[in-house]
Amino acid sequence: MVTRIETFVICAVFAAMSGFAFNPALANGNKDADKNKAEQKVITVTMALGSDTDKKRRFHPHNLTFQKGKRYRLVIHNPSLDVHEFDSPGLVGAVWSSHVKVLDGYGEGAQVVAIVVGTPAEIEILPGASIEWEFVPVAAGRYEMICDTKDQKGKTHTSQGMTGTILVQ
Numbered sequence: 001m002v003t004r005i006e007t008f009v010i011c012a013v014f015a016a017m018s019g020f021a022f023n024p025a026l027a028n029g030n031k032d033a034d035k036n037k038a039e040q041k042v043i044t045v046t047m048a049l050g051s052d053t054d055k056k057r058r059f060h061p062h063n064l065t066f067q068k069g070k071r072y073r074l075v076i077h078n079p080s081l082d083v084h085e086f087d088s089p090g091l092v093g094a095v096w097s098s099h100v101k102v103l104d105g106y107g108e109g110a111q112v113v114a115i116v117v118g119t120p121a122e123i124e125i126l127p128g129a130s131i132e133w134e135f136v137p138v139a140a141g142r143y144e145m146i147c148d149t150k151d152q153k154g155k156t157h158t159s160q161g162m163t164g165t166i167l168v169q
């Protein structure tokens, strides 16, 4: 017959073997880490594809910097009259991607019309629309972003200077 005291001893030995089961400090530490992950503040970064004023085929801004391990909402809008792309296979491969929200406009009054869960391969945005991509960078590096939309002569926007650099630190 196993007494209450013997049961306690058996549990204590098992706890010692498993390392942390009875260590309240470690248990709380794990809980805090999970809580921090879930409640991590989202940092919003905004970028425009082209411009409605100078009509230049550019990313505004054309350099972006992200910190590894932080959660970002990259808001990309297209204020121009052209279709534009945001292509960055390097960045796509360097992040954990939560989702992409597709909006019928930009800013106040814009309605979410779709939510794509997971990783986007390429993002193409029609004039006036925007997207919000939430991700956490997991691999440091320097990545290129380009716009492979073609103009009427078949020349890509990339070849006309619509390129940029993304740095993950």
Ligand SMILES: [Cu+2]
Residues within 6 Å of the ligand: 049, 057, 082, 083, 084, 085, 147, 148, 149, 157, 162
């Ligand atoms: Cu473009």
